[in-house]
Amino acid sequence: MSTIKKEKKREDTSSSLDSILKKEIKLFGNSFNSKKKEQFYTELSVLLTSGIRLKDAIYLIAESQKKKEDARLFQEIGDRIIAGDDFSKVLQENKNFTVYEEHSIRIGEQSGALEKVCNSLADFYTRKNQQRRNVISALTYPIIVLSTATLAVIFMLQFVVPMFKDIFKQNNVELPAITQGVISTSEWLGDYGWILLFVLSIFVISQKHLIKQAWYRSKRDALLLKIPIIGSFIKTSNIARFTQAVSLLVSTKVSIVQSIHLAKEMIEFVPLESALEQVEKDILRGKSLSESLKEHSFFDAKMIALVRVAEETNQTEFVFSRLNEQYNEEVLRKSKSFSTILEPIIILIVGIIVGVILISMYLPMFELGNVLK
Template identity: 55%
Template sequence: MGFKLENTAPNTARTNVRKENSTSILQKEISLFGSAFSNKKKEDFYTEIHVLLKAGVNLKDALALIQENQKKEKQQLFFKEMVDALVAGKPFSEVIKDKKEFTEYEYYSLKIGEETGTTAKIAEELGKFFARKNDQRRNVVNALTYPIIILVTAILVVIFMLRLVVPMFQDIFTQNGVELPGITKFIISASDFIRDYGWWVVIVILVLIFSRSFYSKNDWYKEKKDSILLKTPYVGNFIKAVYMAQFTQAVTLLTASKVPVLNSIDLVAKMIDFRPLKNALKQVSIQVMAGNSLSESLKSNKIFDHRMISLMKVAEETNQTEFIFERLNQQYAIEVQQKSKLLSTLLEPLIILIVGILVGVILIAMYLPMFKLGSVLG
């Protein structure tokens, strides 16, 4: 995204911005689909705000520059409302609070930045926060994309065999009156089901996919889905590591801004979308308010591992909470990268093995009666 920096006030600001332009972040355009900010857009937004503030551009002009570079009218209107609110005398944090696209976590972070005169630094940290969050999401997508492609291809191959290959054998067996073994009868029943109800199954799957935006907002659905994910072998630990990395990074940012740990946990609990961790953080907050130490409160929830509990005990004894959370975040980030690579490595051969077994079972089921057919013809 290229800013027209010649429209800003000081020459020194222009010079500094030209240096910052080497980051290439500013070459990307922020685009709003409807009225929502994705994490990727937030990463770009906060990074650009930081660069402009650091270059000496005031906040109003920074938002105005971003507004000018929007191509769609809705996008321009979104930022114009923010600029108008600033001109009317509202603090930046209050402007953010009034926009449903932003969270309480962002609001309180920026409010602290305004009170301490570190808005540029907070914007930088928020940009890094969403950058890491996006990286973690990409790790998940990269780990699952190829295995999912293989799985879909495998399902199509099996459906092809059941729908076209098996009926040909079935006709031969029927014409010659061959007695079928149990496994062959089962495969033929599966073929008949695909023939009679296959399109209905496809329609139901498509309806579930397209209606996901409706039922995914249901608390019961979220609780069940996240609970099943957490209990899934290996995948559960991987998903947990992703959210633990987000949790520790968010608390690191807030504690660095001198927000009390208890308040940080409350804010992060509102931001985290993984129900087992969200519920655990709420319980931790209640226990800390009741007089328990943070390490003891974490210990009572199974989702927190021994590493975190032990380091929290050290943090309480040494008053190094910010440092400990930062170290934990680095460890979880590395764990996410390692687990994503291993997950992809494990899933690919596993899916191929399952496909091979399914195809083998179908072939065996079809060829077993052929031996009886040979004896009948002989």
């Protein structure tokens, strides 16, 4: 009896460990992210255009996957389609896919243009990933410079300043206010630095939970918009994503109200989400899209003017497509200038901090020279 209990306990432990490992794997980036979606929709579009049936295309994609988790996902989708479920229904019930994707695929199924919709979704994720790469490229070097400089400042405060402090104390040197301030900062960092590090670690770890809280996202996004240069860049990148989503949906004959609603589901930036929610309500009350957009400062005059032209000429798809191209070019331009501007600013700030530390340590040296004489 005890042997059976031990075996059962061992199985439970093994099962728990397996569950934890799966969670950890997912945590470190094995989820079905935007990069994988870009590849998936690109391959699916090519296969469908080649005349291959949907279920066969899904199975072919499943066979080409390197990771078992991804292969299992596509295998399950293929099995559901063979069982008689619509592709859009399968996506709706799978948490890896968004409402935007599910609705777009449903339109493709109903209109018989599934390959076109898949190609549009592939283009959407291609541009989304390109924006992300631009941001990473723009931030990588400044972050390296900032990290190195921060470590240098911490080293000076933790090791260099205390050495000078001991020398000044032994010789009873009267310290200027600036030197006293730097020494106080050094002492505070030595006493409470680990608490600061602990708080920062907790904050970083808790991001996964906080990001799901509406109040946190609202305050974070509002703060980001107020930061010079960064706020403008984030705003432009989100408008680019919005115009691309509307362009895709309008091209598949979705009404403008429904397009706004679905685009809102796709956007993960609270100020834009709130603005689109109000725009949707205004359109339902009888206002035109350009009039609704005009009431929100998030949208610039250029966009509002072109949307008005689109309404008058019935060229909504064309105008939003051109707007998307313009905003994408602006995002690319800003990402390049962002890195160019940020780097010297960081170097200047760090140079001032290091300069203040050095000056504060050398000023008492003159008094020390008089004491030694």
